Structures are given as structure tokens and as C-alpha cells.
Amino acid sequence: MAVDSIDASLCNGCGICVLSCPADVLRMDKTLKKAVIQYPEDCVVCCWCVAECPKDAISLSPTRHVRVLTSWG
Ligand code: SF4
Numbered sequence: 001m002a003v004d005s006i007d008a009s010l011c012n013g014c015g016i017c018v019l020s021c022p023a024d025v026l027r028m029d030k031t032l033k034k035a036v037i038q039y040p041e042d043c044v045v046c047c048w049c050v051a052e053c054p055k056d057a058i059s060l061s062p063t064r065h066v067r068v069l070t071s072w073g
């Protein structure tokens with residue numbers, strides 16, 4: 001499971017998801033002024049971006065596998 005897609009038609013470019021991601025997966029595309037998934041392999045599936053997005057633009061994939069984060073420290 002990992003962050004899978006950001007619906008550009010919904011994204012308003014607020015940048016909240018970029019700031020909320022603890023794994024630095026997301027970036028703002030300066031040209032499009034939309035959030036993009038830059039480093040999907042680093043996603044730890046904390047779901048903060050999904051929870052924080054005011055437009056419900058971010059989807060997680062139930063099928064993709066990423067390493068499991070076992071400790072924050
Ligand atoms: S939080 Fe949602 S609306 Fe805001 S930049 Fe991220 S994907 Fe776009």
C-alpha cells in the first residue's frame with residue numbers, strides 16, 4: 001500500500017499535503033501549481049496527506065507494497 005494518485009482536477013494547490021507528509025513524498029509542481037507524488041517509494045502510509053487534504057484529492061493504493069516503518073526513532 002502506498003500513496004497512489006492526486007486528482008489534479010480536485011487539487012487546489014494549497015500545499016497542506018506537502019507540509020503534512022513526514023516522509024517528504026509530496027512536492028508542489030511550480031508550473032502546474034498542484035501537488036505531485038515525487039517519491040512514492042518513500043511513502044509510509046501514515047495517511048496524513050489524505051486526512052489533511054481539504055479537497056479529498058489524494059488516493060492510496062491498496063495493492064502497492066512499500067517497506068514497513070517499524071519505529072519513528
Ligand atoms: S492538500 Fe489536497 S488540495 Fe492541497 S495541495 Fe495537497 S492534494 Fe492539493
Ligand code: SF4
Binds near residue numbers: 022023025042045049
Ligand atoms: S500517506 Fe503519509 S507518507 Fe504517504 S504520502 Fe501521504 S503523508 Fe506522505
